[in-house]
Amino acid sequence: MRAIQLHALTNVEHLVQPEDFDELSVNSPALAIFTDFKKHKPLMIDSQTTALSAEQEMLRTHVKMKLVVDAKRELVGVISYEDICKQNIVKMAANGYQQNEILVSDLMRHRSELRVLDFTDITSARIGDVIETLKQNGVQHCLVVDSQQHHIRGLISASDIARKLKLNISIQYPPSFVDIFNAITGH
Template sequence: MKKLDFYPTTNVDELAWPEENYDLTIDSSALLFFTDFQNNKPLVVESTSPVLKVKELMQKEHVRLKFVVDEKEHFIGVVSSDDIIERKIVQKVSEGLERAEIVVADLMTAKKNLKALDWQDISKATISDVITALQNNGERHCLVLDRENHKIRGIFSASDISRRLRLNIDIQEKTSFSKVFTATL
């Protein structure tokens, strides 16, 4: 067994940071901006988790989206910071639920209501193609599907792309009749 020594940190001023690739442009490969779940664990939350705790956790972690899994850890949807805003929590309370009883499954977006880009398509795309797709569909996040293996392979985040390119990416949420209708209730 090797003996390890401790050293003083008094003369250290800097933190190590990942090396930034400043050569990235909107013509760079989409794969350079992709959070690949084969390399990074997805951020998950159980469907039975209390929404109030998940909301607090997401705020502390500075995370806007988590993947929702059931008791068998099967993917069943996503929950975003937009899904758990106070207005939606109050709506559930008005439907008869206690605030503390509201769980992620009550407010998440089920996988049947999600769309994803295909892994094979994005492997040949530029980040400009992804940005256009996000803007055209009013989405801040986009899942990537590995259709061959029947898995969610990863995700794109408009805020991550924006930060890495140092570019403001304006995403206007598409308004649908159902969203307008439920907002007026």
């Protein structure tokens, strides 16, 4: 073995980040913008969590959407920050509910209402294909299922696409796929 010479950190200025090397475009493979649950733990919340607690947690962690799970940790729906905003809680309270008793399950979008992408389709698609498909539905998040394995495989997020493509989209509100499409096409 031999010792390798150490050098002074004088002329090196830039701290490299993975996104420095992401040369993604609408023609890049869709898998580049796919959050794979085989590699990343899904962001989940228990269906019996109070809406007020969930709202605070989402604000604290800067998360705009969570998968709602039952006691067995199986998907029962999804909840976004928009679904759980104070306006929806106030509406329910006006209908006789106590604010501190409103649960995530009262405001979530049930799994039966969700439309998803199939993993097989994602493996052969381009980012532009995904954007075009999802902009028509006006959604910010879309689950991806592996129908061959019968499981929920991952998620595609408009915010992730905008960040990875380095699009100049307002962050005042989460971008939708329509916003991304408009930013790419210059509309």
